[in-house]
Amino acid sequence: MLLSPLEQFELKIIYGLSFFNYIDISITNSVFFMLLGISIILLLLLFGTFKARILPKLVQRLCELFYIAILRVASEIVGQKGKIFSNIFSIFLIIGK
Numbered sequence: 001m002l003l004s005p006l007e008q009f010e011l012k013i014i015y016g017l018s019f020f021n022y023i024d025i026s027i028t029n030s031v032f033f034m035l036l037g038i039s040i041i042l043l044l045l046l047f048g049t050f051k052a053r054i055l056p057k058l059v060q061r062l063c064e065l066f067y068i069a070i071l072r073v074a075s076e077i078v079g080q081k082g083k084i085f086s087n088i089f090s091i092f093l094i095i096g097k
Helices: 007-011 029-049 058-078 088-096
Strands: 013-015
Touching: 029 058
Parallel strands: none
Antiparallel strands: none
16 A cells, blocks of 8 residues: 555665666666566567568558657657657657557
C-alpha cells in the first residue's frame, strides 16, 4: 500500500555501479523499464522490417504506421527540412512508449 501518491515515482536502485566514487551508472527502476520499452520497440521494428513485402503483413503495417505518423508530426513541426529524422523517430518512440 502506498503511503504517499508520489512514492511510486521514487527511484530505487536495482544494481548499483560506480567508478572511483565519482561516476555513478547505477541501474534504477526507471532505467530498467526504459530499456525494456526500447527493446520491445526494437524487436517490433526488426521483425516488421525483416523480409519486407510489397503486400505487408500485420507487423510490417504497424511499423509503417509508426513511421508515417511520426514523419507527419515531425514535418508539421520542423517543415520540409525535417525529412531527415531518424533521430527524431527514435526519440519519439522512446518518449511515446
